[in-house]
Each structure stands twice: as C-alpha cells, then as structure tokens.
Amino acid sequence: MTAVPDAARTAAPGPQAAAARLAAVRAAMDEAGVDALVLRPSPDARFLGSVLGEFLVVTQDVVAETADPAGVVPEGARRVGVDPEMRVRELFGLAIEAELVPASSVLWPLRLRKEPYEVEAVGRAVAAAEGVLGQALELAWFGATERAMAYRLRVLLAESGCEELLSLRVAAGEHTARPAHVPGERVINPGDALGVSVCGRWGGYCAEVSRVFAVAEPPDDFEAMYSVVLAAHRAGLAAVRPGAPVDEVARAVGEVIDGSGYGRFAAAHVGRGVGLGHDEGPWVGEDAVFEPGMVFCLEPAIYVPDLFGARVADVVVCADDGPVPLGAYPHALHVLDR
Template sequence: MNQQLKEVQNWLKENQLEAAYIHAPSDIAYFTNFHSDPHERVLALFIFPDQEPFLFTPALEVESAEQVVNFPVYGYLDSENPWTIISEQLKNRGVQSRIAIQKDVFPVNRWEALKEALPTLTEAMDVSPLIQRMHLCKSQEEIAIMMEAGKWADFAFEKGFSALQEGVSEQEVAAYLEYELKKQGVHHMSFDTIVLFGAHAASPHGMPDTEHHLENHQLALFDLGCMWNGYASDATRMACYGEPTDRQREIFDIVYEAQRRAQEAIRPGVTAGELDAIARDYITSKGYGEYFTHRLGHGIGQQCHEFPSIVGGNDMVIEEGMCFSIEPGIYIPNEIGVRVEDCVHVTKDGSEAFTKLPKELYIIKD
C-alpha cells in the first residue's frame, strides 16, 4: 500500500471513522494510479482504517483497473444499482455510521443514494482538507512530469504563433495548435484552449470563435495547457501581428513587469496574499488597478485549478514543493486584454517555471 493511502488510514483512525469515500477521478488516480473519466457512471475508492481499500468502477473498466491496483476491484453493469453493491461491500467491512466524504466535490444526490442503500449512516466528515494538503507540495516525481507538460505547452505556443496571419480566425489557430499536439501524442488539453484577438481578449475567460479574425497591429492572447501523464500545464503568452501601438506596448509592459515582480518574490516563507499584493499594487500604481479583476493565481497539479488560491487576504505560507500560477492581467472592456502567466514550483530559495518560452511580447511580421 502506498504512503498516500496510509496517510488517509491514519487520519481515519485519529478521527474514529469507519471509511473514506473518495469521489473525484483525479484523486482516485492520485491514490491508485488508475485514470478514468466515468462520465455519469459511479467511480469510487473506499479506504478503511484497518483493512485494504477497494475500488468500485463501471463493469467495462474492471479489467483495466485490476491491471493497475493491487487490492479488490468491484464493478457494476448499467442495469444494476451501484449503491446496492457498494452498501453490501461496506457492510461486509463493518461500516455502519461514520464515514468521510469529499464535501467540496461530492454530489448531494450521491450521498442521498448511499444513505438510502445504507440507512445506518449518520455522519459524513469532510476529508477534502486532508487531500488538499496532501496535494499541496508535489514530489520530485510529480514535478518532473509537470516539467514535461510545460514543454508541450511551449511547443503549443510556438505552433500557435506560427499560425498567425491576417484574416485567420481565433478558432482556426486554436484548432491548429491542438492538432499539432495530437500528432505528437499529446491527446488532451488541461482546459479549452483560449486564443483571443484584440478587444475580445478583454474577457479573461473568453472562448475562441470563428467571428473574430486577426487584423494588422492586433494583440493575440494565448492561454493554454496540456495533460501529460495525468498532470496539467497552464501558461499565457501574448503576441502582436505587426508592430504594437504605444498603448498596447504600455499595457503589456505593465502586466509583464507585475508578473515578473511577483514571480521573482516567490520563496518559502512569503504568503499567498503578499504575492498577490506585489502584482496588484504595481498595476494599481500605474493607474490600472480596477482592470485587474481576478486573483493572481491558483494551484496546479493533476487538475489545472487546485488548492491553494493566490489571492489577497490569504495568509497561507508558501512552502517548497507548492505549485501554482502567477497570472496578472489588465482587461479594459471593448478595448484590450493582456495577461502574462507562468506556473511554477517552489524551490528552497525561489521558484522554477514549468514553461520556458520567454514571456516578452512576440512580434509577428510578414
């Protein structure tokens, strides 16, 4: 049994709980190395304080799961009630009343279905904070995988920049860079690729479409990442088709400097809130504070957005091994949107970015 499972077992013993129900597929992969997207079907990992765990999957995935895990795997057909099977297995292991669930992601209807099948359940303690803490500081093996994911993000930026030409649509560029990744064996993005031109980039999470076409002297925002061996990358770069205007250059330089200052300030002992303030105060000093409308960053790992939040007021102390984004932006409605982002892992005396492509404004010329 791996160390992560043992840590949950010890926590269950300390809290006198009979079992932990792990629901999130990414967390199941973290504990078992079994990767699955069950869609609407039930996928669950049950951990016990003094017994071996069991994995519950749709019947069509039992064989695949058994090749990965070294403890029991149970499955169910679409025609069967999964909760009946789960409740019987829990009863067989002496589970009666007190379990732990992931309250941050566990659907209410599934908790109700489990309680209906096992009416003696009376208490559900939250295991989410423990799992968040376990994810917080990555191992060297995890960081090595994330460095590879970062290399593929760099590759995607280069392909995306090469596709910029006057008249091309945002969606065409996004589709091209994803196609180039797939040809290299990178099958999944961390999230839907963002490619936005001109004023359309003033929407921080806008989506590429076929209506916006690249024009001369227009900025292009690329926010993308890919999955590699179960871990995500995420970064943002800016390009300009033709020479930028003075206004574009001014705003880009402010965001670039804010990002640089915050990233250079990362080290064990600083707080998440202090990092946010470094970037936010700089942008505010230049007169654009009201246009920086989101937190500075988010954690990253098996999911693109993980705990913690790098935001003002968060007094969490940064530790070696933490992985998170630094991504200030300025978004002026109907005019311009600029963001610069790297994700980093914290070292003993600083940080290292997963993406290595320079963050300066890329000028695309015919």
C-alpha cells in the same frame, strides 16, 4: 512534435512512496474522525493510485476500487468523506447510512506538496503547452478566425503527447480584455493584440501557459500596458518562496499594477495551485504559506474594457531556495508577421 507512448507518460509514485502516502491519508482520516473515503474518478482518486474508473473506497483496513462502495464502507461508519466532484445522482446512489463530509478536508492538505516525479509530470505538461505556443508563431493568423486558430492549436497539443486538453483560448483585439472569452468568429487583423492560453494534462498532471502576441504591429499604448503586466509577473514570482504567505503574491502583483495607474483594470485573480487538478491549492486568500514542493500557476493580468488586455501565465515550483519556473518560453512581445 512527436507523440510519446502512453507508458512513458504515466506519473506514479514508487511502492514505498505509495505506501507512505496511504499511511498519511489514514492518519489524516483518523485525526478528522473520518471512517472511510468514497472517491469517484477524480484528481483525489488519482492521488491514491486509482486507474479503473470506478469508485475508490479507502478505510483503515481496505483500499478497493468498486462499483458498489456501500459494500466496502464498514458497518457502523459514522463519518464518510465523499469526493467534492461527486455528482448528485452518485450521492443519492451511495446508500450509506453515515454523515457525509467533503473528502477534501483530508486529502487536499496532503496534495499541496508535490513529489519530484509529480513536478516532472507538471513540467512535461508545461513543455507541451510551450511547444504549441512556439509552433503558433509559424502559423498564418491574418484573416483567420479565433475559432479556426483555436482548432489548429488543439491539433498541435494532441500531437504533443498530452492525454487531455483542458482549455485553449484564442482572443483577438478587444476580446483580449475578456477573461473568460470563448474563441468565436472574429477575424484576426493586423494591429490586433492576440491572447493565447494552452492548458493540458500530462501523466495525470496539469499545466497552463498563456502569452500575448501582436499581429503585424502592437495597438497604440499596448506595449506600455504589457510592460506593467511583465513587471507584476516578476514581482509575483519573487514572492514564491518558502515561508512566505501565498497572499504575498497578490500583494506584490497589486503593488506594481496599482502604482502604474492600471489598478482598476487589474484582474482579481493572480494565481492558483496546479497539479492533478488545474485549479487546486495553494490558493490566494486562504491563509496558506508556501512550502518547498508546492506548484503554483502565476497569472497576473490587466483587462482594459473594449480595448485590449494581457495575461501572462507560467507554472513555478517553490524550491528550498526560492521559485523555479518550470518553463522557458520568452516573455518578450512577439509580433506575428503573417
């Protein structure tokens, strides 16, 4: 892979779009009775164009990046929205005499629908992750450890041009049945199932892609289980359409897995929104409805304890006429031959 210059990786709205975004934020602040926003370097701050790494303060009259937010917050402010990622010492250091409330109540609803340039940035992050998975097929897996292979994949992602690695997981054999497994010293052997997940940031925007492979040959009964995960993935994808409740994704995925007999092994988590954050709205279970421009990571999984598991994660955008996957990496089970 060839690294891309930093200037080519910057995702930002044009002047008119930035002005419209700021106007929408101020209108939401007014509706919520919030007199100022104080944001640390975070996805919320990047949403409003912060680049300096200081606090960003937004009021009805001022937008300022500063090391001293108390000096910018208006006197007499009654409610101030603070970044949900604010650290405790930062909160104590604000010295603001006002009721502090989460800024997310103002900003997260505005971040749900992505602009075309944002979708493009997420798509670039998807392409980088899929490129790593493609190169992974050429690596020698037999006899290597999970940790060693995870390191090799980290190097490949860095070379892709992504500015940040958010997570990278390699799980072999029975470890594929552990949702939060951290790559360790387990040796990868023929006959193992192999789970690989890559999540990176491009131009400030995040994406994750996860696939499952088999080493030399699939374990007994693995292909049957994996076919259920793929069927659940197709059902969940069809549920991503304008006007449909986000909970419909969970219902569609669950219906397929429950009907297969693997219901008690199904992952409770089937997806989440992605964008400036790797885990943001729309969320399943929050009475949300899909709208055009929402970007969702669909990730159905089955985990059979002490045996094997399979998780397939893809990023999809809800378009006017339905779901549009942002990647193209195949779902067919690939058998690694070395």
